Amino acid sequence: TRSTRPQRLLGAVQKNATRGDPGSVIQAIDHYCRNKEWAMNVGDEKGCILDSVVSEVNPATVLELGTYCGYSTVRIARLLPPHAKLITLEFNPAVAAIARQVIAWAGLEDKVQLVEGASGDFIPRIKEQFGVKTFDLVFLDHWKEYYLPDTKLMEECGLLRKGSVLLADNVVCPGAPDYLEYVRSSPRYESRYFKSHLEYTKVEDGLEKSVFLG
Numbered sequence: 218t219r220s221t222r223p224q225r226l227l228g229a230v231q232k233n234a235t236r237g238d239p240g241s242v243i244q245a246i247d248h249y250c251r252n253k254e255w256a257m258n259v260g261d262e263k264g265c266i267l268d269s270v271v272s273e274v275n276p277a278t279v280l281e282l283g284t285y286c287g288y289s290t291v292r293i294a295r296l297l298p299p300h301a302k303l304i305t306l307e308f309n310p311a312v313a314a315i316a317r318q319v320i321a322w323a324g325l326e327d328k329v330q331l332v333e334g335a336s337g338d339f340i341p342r343i344k345e346q347f348g349v350k351t352f353d354l355v356f357l358d359h360w361k362e363y364y365l366p367d368t369k370l371m372e373e374c375g376l377l378r379k380g381s382v383l384l385a386d387n388v389v390c391p392g393a394p395d396y397l398e399y400v401r402s403s404p405r406y407e408s409r410y411f412k413s414h415l416e417y418t419k420v421e422d423g424l425e426k427s428v429f430l431g
C-alpha cells in the first residue's frame with residue numbers, strides 16, 4: 218500500500234540528513250516540504266521565531282502539544298541546555314513512531330520524552346507522572362480547537378508559573394480565534410503577535426507569544 222506523508226518525510230531525513238546533526242535534519246525536512254511535498258511543520262520562517270523565543274527563555278522544562286513528525290521538537294531540543302527536558306504529546310501512534318525516528322536521527326532522544334496520547338488526558342497527570350512542577354515554555358501546535366481548553370487545563374493543574382511562556386503556532390492560518398481572544402483579553406497574560414507566513418507558502422500566518430503573569 219502507498220506510504221504515508223510522514224513516512225515519506227522520514228525517508229527524506231534518512232536519505233539527506235547526517236545522523237546526530239539536528240541542523241541537517243531541519244534542512245532536509247524544509248527542503249523536502251518546500252520542493253516535493255508540503256507538510257504541516259512549523260517550517261523555517263516561523264522556525265526562526267521559535268528559535269529566538271527558545272533562546273530567550275532558555276527553558277529547563279518545555280511542553281510541546283502536537284509532535285507530528287518531530288520537526289519543531291528537533292528545533293527546540295537542539296537549543297536546550299544540557300539537563301533541560303522537553304515533553305512532547307502526540308495522539309496518533311503511527312505519527313509518533315515516525316517522530317521518534319526523526320528525533321533519534323537528530324541524536325536528541327536524551328532530551329525528549331515523547332508521550333503517546335491525548336493532551337487532555339495527559340496534562341492532569343504530568344506533575345506526578347513526569348516529576349515536572351511547572352513549564353518554562355509551552356509550544357502549542359496541535360488541533361487548533363484544543364489550544365484554549367488545554368491552556369485553561371494547564372492553568373488549573375498549576376503547570377504554569379509567573380513568567381511561563383506560551384508560544385502558539387497558526388494563530389492566523391488555520392487560526393485559533395477563541396484562544397487568541399482569551400490570551401489577548403485576559404489580565405493574566407501579556408500577549409504579542411509575531412507576523413510571519415504559513416510554512417513553505419506566502420500566505421500570512423504567525424505565532425502568538427503569551428507570558429503568564431501568575
Ligand SMILES: CCc1ncnc2c1ncn2[C@@H]1O[C@H](/C=C/CNC(=O)c2cc(-c3ccc(F)cc3)cc(O)c2O)[C@@H](O)[C@H]1O
Nearest residue numbers: 257283285306307308309312334335336358359360390391
Ligand atoms: C486531542 C489533543 C491532541 N493531543 C495530542 N496530539 C494531538 C492532539 N491534537 C492533535 N494532535 C496531533 O498533532 C498533530 C496535529 C496538528 C494540527 N496542526 C494543524 O492542523 C496545522 C494545519 C496547518 C494547515 C493545513 C492546511 C492549510 F491549508 C493551512 C494550514 C498548518 C499547521 O502549521 C498546522 O499545525 C497530529 O500529529 C495529531 O495527531
Ligand SMILES: [Mg+2]
Nearest residue numbers: 259358386387
Ligand atoms: Mg502548526
